[in-house]
Amino acid sequence: MVEYRPERKYTGERIFMLEQWADLAAGALADAGLKASDVNGLVCANIRESEQFVPSTVAEYLGWRVNFAERVDLGGATPVGMVWRAAAAIELGLCDVVVCAAPSRPTPSLPPNQPRAWSPFGASSNIMGSPQAEFDIPYGNIAQNCGYAMIANRYAAEYGYDPRATAKIAADQRTNACANPDAVFFGQPITIDDVLASKMVADPLHVLEIVMPCAGGAAVVVASKEVARRCRKRPVYVTGFGEHLMHKTPTYSPDLLHTPIGPAAEQAFGMAGIKRSDVDAVQLYDCYTITVLMSIEDSGFCAKGEGMSFVASHDLTYAGDFPVNTHGGQLGFGQPGLAGGFTQVTEAVRQVRGEAGDHQVPGCEVVYCSGTGGIMSEQTALIVQGG
């Protein structure tokens, strides 16, 4: 695997996403000790240079002939979704070396006469015929903050809300970031009171409970057991995974407070044949503190409705009794666009390899990761273990 150091203000050379794909793939293969000619599968997401036919565009650009090519469209759940698709394809015997990548550095600015594909409405679709265009966007229900805020307020009404508990998630993860020199908030600790004193963006979410977008990117090589054993790094095995989707806009969710990670986690733990208590660290997609809280609950690490007291009574740092987002999470490490969800995967790998430096969890062998796209719209679960 390889990961660009996240940067809040990217000042490096601006190259196109296909070019970033090439750099990331080369880096990940070098880390694994594999050659470009070993690759026979790829998993990509959107790239700026092409709205469609992305897998063949990537294969052509990198000179690969692949038996398996997939484009994943799950927002923040994409990286975990990429890894399990690659593992499943390998398990089916389609391929044995799959590169998954998400380039997320700024690209060159385009001359004014060039078409721009990306919508000013972000993840919401304002194209005629889209339900969001007709029934959500005209009311100003756009982007993520307000959707997550409404989930938090509903949670508060049904189960109660402890602002100090959600703030503690941000503060503990910042402690982790301060032990990770690559994190964008390295050297900048915060307290629960700092979080609560920060600007309210959409009640009850403070600005310090919301991710910091940055530049970055990552790539991961998923290989068969046989190939992994001859790689240069300790293999990290995918032992369980799951995925569940049920809405795009939370307004229309059948159940706003039982998030899709529930069935995804159940499937992952069943597949791995392990218990929640076997897990040494969790890397939970953390676009907002409420996402972490509900992912702890719905993944089964505590009972429904007890997430606030669970968080308040556990130390979530890398040195704690329930380590969460040991790299700092996207709240502390940074959210490099679509690669934000890769930070949970790369940190899981780092922990199992014992390469996490000052934020290493001692003897970390079993890590649970989650991915979250949209507004708790689509979630993915992954369990990795040392061999």
Next chain:
Amino acid sequence: MAAPESKPRPAPIPTTKPFWDGLNEDKVRLQHCGDCGTWVYYPRRRCPSCLSAALDWREVSGRGHIYSWTVGRQATHPAFADDVPQFLAVVELEEGVRMTTTIVDAEEGDLEVGRAVEPVFEHGTDGMTLLQFRPS
């Protein structure tokens, strides 16, 4: 400071037009499934519970309660800059369907889960009417 850009407006399609026509007449109409009895919102070609096409339109009271809410203190899009603080809500109608909306004629303290609301028909100059709600 530049004037905010114009707000995105709904563009009805044949399947959804009866809903918007109803709002223009200060009426709330929902689809109802003749096969499984499910109330449907937003309007669809087929029932999302059983995929039946036997959907008919029925007028309802439009009364309901706040299912959840937030106050957007930072515009969700530049076109809504003049609306900050935005009182965004999901309202659940008596029939059980939930809709994205905004709460009007209210103070911040009125925004609470479970608060009873009634419909407000906001007639735009473009011939479209949005369905907002006020505390009842």
